[in-house]
Amino acid sequence: MRIGTLLFWILFFSGFHLEAQSEVEKWDIFELQLNGKKEGNPFTEIQLTAKFYHKQDTVAVSGFYDGNGSYKLRFMPDKEGAWRYITASNDTRLHEQKGTFQCIPPKNGNHGPVVVKDTFHFAYSDGKPFYPLGTTAYGWIQQNRETREKTLESLKKSPFNKIRVALLPHAPSGTDYELYPFEGKGKDWDFTRFNVAYFAQYEHYIQEMQKLGIQVDLFVFHPYDKGVWGFDKMNKKEQYLFLNYVNARFGAFRNIWWSMANEFDLMLERTTEDWDGYFRFFQDNDPYHRLRSIHNAAKWYDHSKPWVTHISAQSEAWWKSTTLRDTFKKPVLFDEFCYEGDGDNRTVALNGDMIRHRFWLMTILGAYATHGEAFNQQGTGYQFFRQGGNFEGSSAKELHALKKVLDDIPGHLKPLGTDWRLNWIRAGVDETYYLYYFGEYQNSSWTFTELPENLKYQVEVIDTKSGTTVKKDRTFGMGDKLDLPGKPYMAVVLRLVSL
Template identity: 35%
Template sequence: MPQAPGPLSADTPLLEVLRTPAGDEVLRRLAPSVVESPLLHTYQNHPVGLVLATEEGLGEEVRRQVLHELEVLDPAAAADTAPAPAPAAPSRTYEGADVAPGSAAVSAPAEVEVHQRFEVELRGPSHGNPYTDVELTARFSGPDGGSRDVLGFYDGDGRYLVRFLPGEAGHWRFETTSNARSLDGVTGELEARQGAGRGPVRVADQYHFRYADGSRYLPIGTTCYAWTHQDEELQELTLRTLADAPFTKLRMCLFPKSYTFNTNEPARYPFAREQDGGWDPTRFDPAWWAHLERRIDQLDELGIEADLILFHAYDRWGFSTMDAATDDRYVRYAVARLSAFRGVWWSLANEFDLLHTKTEDDWERWAGIIGRWDASDHLRSIHNCRDVYDQSRPWITHVSMQRTDVYRTAENTTEWRAAWGKPVVVDECAYEGDIDQGWGNITGEEMVRRCWEGALRGGYVGHGETYLHPDEVLWWAKGGELHGTSPDRIAFLTSIVEQVPGGVLEPLPGSWDAVSAGVPGEHQLVYFGNHRPRFRRFFLDPATTWDVDVIDTWGMTVETVPGPRSGRFTVDLPGRPYVAVRLRARQRADAG
């Protein structure tokens, strides 16, 4: 976590000014164009004086006033502010005594398949503001004798919904609890029958993943932060592209994004719009959420997990600086609506450390809300920019990492696995592309190399693409079409991993100049990355004979070396980079 800032001056990096609550307030009040600029995060490491001096449309008098107010601040004292009072609990008299308990009209199916979303609709009151005035929960009691609690939510027009994802076959009962009398004490039943659903993804074998039904899951990730905030035609194009791509996980933001190449205005927002064009933080827009849900379902139909990012700092609307009560209400509403979707993951933040108004207590509180009310127990993570969150926290199911070094990225997988003992998913290793930022202009070859490097170190490295486009439709933000050379090669890597006994790679002791992974005594991959040997000597137990393959990871070819090998032997190689050698124990091949 960042330390308390020192005195501010023209030489203070803009980032440090923004991390100081009083400094952030000065800039937002006197120079809002700086804070709201889509280029903010590209120049935030420059001195604030230089940023002000080069900001177009900012008069000299304003520049002097900003610097003067920053210089006289006491950052340490300014940061010590009292927390906002907690909102009042919903009234128990929201509905009068003349309303019979449990009298709401109820609609729900009699049965669903296991791992299929079950939804109860209740017709109830709409006076006042049901988003804040009404609390609704339900307890589902299952065939195992246990129970799961879920949040209900208001969906507009007097319609309340309760959603649940049954995890086992059998007879279930539910009962609601609410401060609204008509919604309180509603009971019902459902029969969950065995079906073909795989269920949510879980951590398995400590460093890997399986679906709830036990089948193996490989997270082949990509990023389209704001794809659901684009026009409908572009969203449909994104889905068609994903249908032909190898990806099984998609990182995406709930809130819209304001950043370079992300300057368009979305059609709708998670919150209801007011007449003046602003948004009402006490009311949600059910149509926006229904649209998001449709897209999540469409991803699920493609076999793609929706890795949902709850908060991020790339914002000009104020979603990143909401007060604690609004933040909590938003998180609860998201969990109420989305936790019964099979293919959901929770990412509390993209680059949590850039959200300067949020504290560790905030992140832990939101993790607690998810843990308490997500009866499906979906995967949970939090993503870094510069500062890495304490990944040992019990609520964090897997490590979601961004590169912490310009060059060394996937290579850190070894240390991250050892440090936290959890699956390592490098969600941002940089992006294949050609934009001006170093995080977005690596080659396809380097993207694929990082994926292989991370895979053989026992982790999962995600894809991303940022090629310049005349209409600023860059995959990493808006989706659309893929233009890079890495996706097909990532699919090839996946096919190689799927051929490993057990379907995952575990690191094996290797040489100092090449990573190795597989199954001891059965299956071994050795990857040479940027190196380009013309041959390689192997020293193995002579009791085992091996079939040897030379794999061109860029050319996507597998060439089997003639004859089995054992003991001490040499394998000829093509003398170019991105080559791997695969050793398959002959006795296993014969048995198959």
């Protein structure tokens, strides 16, 4: 260590009060709780930040008020070893609080946050590929405890590893909740005072989903509050106060993704400059650089802007997956391509075969899909994509077969184009792995005319609807003919077994 660096640390920690050193695993959360002012409005009157130091690295984070005079700072370390910190605040009780902790290796199941990988894909921070297999339940965390727990149990049994969630109340007029995000009587909201119990409920379920390996795609604004809740009346200063609180409170959770809005173009009171500003806020103030997107209704945002990490589209044009990838040079997620359900219009009335089929097609084309379900649950009026509850359709169960395939892929799939005998047929990982999908066609056989010469592959035939597999004893290579069941929705996996 250079003398100047050593002198800095000696001066920095002179008078430093050491307590029992805590341990935090890599990509988990170190939380510091301090007591300070509770009179007046601490949300606006008190500023609290901290800097965390690891060798030559410095990370700045914001703290937040958690009610009853309690302030918290949350920090996610991304490097093992000793970390030190010092706080800064305009409240002397919170100012220049110093400490240290040890970051230890991550435990089993902790692969770190998800990031963009190789332009079109996602991976955990430790390099493990991540294939988003999403679902939608906008307002489930806002429901009563019974519904929340029922939803969590449904997610445990599902194949999904990503979920789209609304932060603000998401329900039609007339709905009443136990908790709301802001203080106020008779829904006359004070947007400068946050209901800490509301946000604590969210963080509890964010942590529960993290245990299940589920990424939380959290959109901070949405259009359904207009004229119902009145949240659209937040002025610009209040909007950024809200964003700052959300970032400070949730940003350290490794399974958080930021979505600026659901169906942003229906919020007519917001301009393009407003949406650009929200993106830039997270780009500048989120020290962990979580994934950032925005979701459309009819009008698309310009996804080429540098602060957009991936495309979150509402569109049925799944056949444009490759074109969108090539145009924007970013991962493509069809986060809403219509829902399985029994609704009164085509967007909420797809059958399970259609949902499952589109998932497999998008996988072959190099994009990612998100499930939604819109059944009227046993006459209650609940629909999973709005309020959570139980899955009632077939696709949630049948997508387990796709999840198993994705979990076993030795890398990221590359779309390999079409064959004159069948469209949307093939993707692969170098020459080591291939995935074929025959979709609605019911081939009785397939001859492999497109494999590398002199290589042999173990073949597995998968019925994507039933989830059953038929493993072949023999290996296959260029020119070999594979017998197929003559049924639709069949997939074939090839794994390299010899060179």
